[in-house]
Amino acid sequence: MKQINLRFFCSIVIAVCCVTNVVAQQQKYIAPALSDSNSWSIIMLPDPQTYQKFERNQPLFELMTAWISENIDKLNIQLVMCTGDLVEQNEMINPDGIAANQASKxxxxxxARAFGRLDGKVPYVLAAGNHDYGYxxxxxxRSNYNTYFxxxxxxxxxxxxxxxxxxxxGIPTMENAAFEFASPQGRKFLLLTLEFAPRDTIIAWAKKVTGMEKYKNHTGVILTHSYLNSDNQQIVKENYPITDGNYGAAIWKKLVQPSTNIQLVFSGHIGEPDNAKGHVGFRTDKNAAGKKVNQMVFNAQAMGGGWYGNGGDGWLRILEFLPDGKTVKVKTFSPFFAISPTTQQFAWRTAPYDAFEFQMDK
Incomplete structure (x- = not known):
């Protein structure tokens, strides 16, 4: 009889411990919020291609843009950026059902439908990646970018x-464009999108724009698809069948370093199956004016099952710009995991390469 009671007691203790552990895990989850009520933020979305190529994955990316829509005011979101490779195939008409089950159209x-949730609510700027061109x-x-965006x-x-x-x-599109906006504190930004491996003519165009007198006191930002690798190095060369492209090292040498106002560079493109570190990188150098240039790569497309997985586990980045005008806090968050109490404990990535801050020059 004592043995039965002891077993019963132990089972109760185990059950209580399990419930306590679950509750403790749930209590660890804190919904995204600004650390300073006067901050503002940019949301950085990684390459969406794996979300789009399978019908089953498409709602995950729509969940991400829906989450952004719901948090515009709470996070004072001023802009949404996407690193490109909006689709897996630009002109494919007959998917094999293995590599993809959705035709390019x-x-x-x-x-376009997912980003449509943000239309009229917040600006978004999208890079064009290598998968957004050709077949x-x-x-x-040749790309369908301008047709859908x-x-x-x-x-x-x-x-x-x-x-x-x-x-x-020869058509003016948002594949290569300059956007001007100001922070709530009045700091002026000039953001340029550059096509994948931009041609020399585009580098020259970007250099001309950033050098204009009316933008000399703006904080220059470059958004392009391919720039850094996961070793925090500017990419020198890639084996794509184009002969007129400039990759990271050339973009730095020809455009960013000679500038006096470019201070931020953002990119995506890289990845390694289910390895968060293989999708990210960061480095800081100085431009010709001696100002810090913070360069960040963020992607997630091979998280959640590799190249044919769920598209990236819903990971995105929240860039919080503090009102001091120089501090930027970087946080890596998944609305996909956050949507359910069962998985909320996984909604934040907190490794040093996923949660950090950097300083901009004023």
Whole structure:
């Protein structure tokens, strides 16, 4: 009888411990919030291609943009950036059901629909990646980008456009464009999107724009698809069948380093199956004016099951710009995990390469 009671007692203790542990884990979750009520933020979305190529994954990316929509006011979101590779294939009409089960038209429609949740609410600026060109990957510089993301799709973005470069077909699009905005504290920013491995003509265009007298006191920002690798090095060369492209090292040498106002560079592109560290990188150098240039790569497309997984486990980055005008806090968060109490304990990545801060020059 004593043995039975002891077993019963032990089972109760174990049950209580399990419940306590679950509650403790749930209590660890804290929803995203600004550390300073006067801060503002930019949301950085990684390459969406793996979300788009499978029908089952498409709702995950829509969940991410829906979460952004719900948090515009709470996080004082001023801008959303996406690192490119909006789709897996630009012109594929017959998916094999293994590498993808959505034709390119369906992929483009899906990513445009997801961003449509932000239309009229917050500006978003999207880089064009190598998968956004050619047939299944870049072979020629023809893209459906402008068909699904024309300049007037989101009037909030359209209001920020100041300059536009020509794509490879000679058309001014947001593949290469300059956007001007100001922080709530009045700091002026000039953000340039550059096509994947930008051509020399685009580098020259970007250099001309950032060198204009009216932008000399702006904080220059570059958003392009391929720039840094996970070893925090500027990419020198990639084996794509284009001959007129500039990768990270060349972009730095020809455009960023000679500038006096470019202080931020953002990119995506890289990845390693289910290895968060293989998707990220960061470095700081100085431009010709001696100002710090913080360069960040963030992607997640091979998290959540590799290249044919769920698209990236919903990971995104929250960049909180503090009102001191120089401190930026970087946080890595997943609305996908955060949506349920069962998985909320996994909603934050807190490794040093995922949660850190950096300083900008004023």
């Amino acid at each position: 369906q992929q483009w429609a899906s990513v 299944t990957n870049i072979s020629v510089r 024309p300049v007037d799709k989101n009037f909030k973005t359209q209001k920020l456009i100041r300059e536009a470069g020509l794509n490879a077909e």
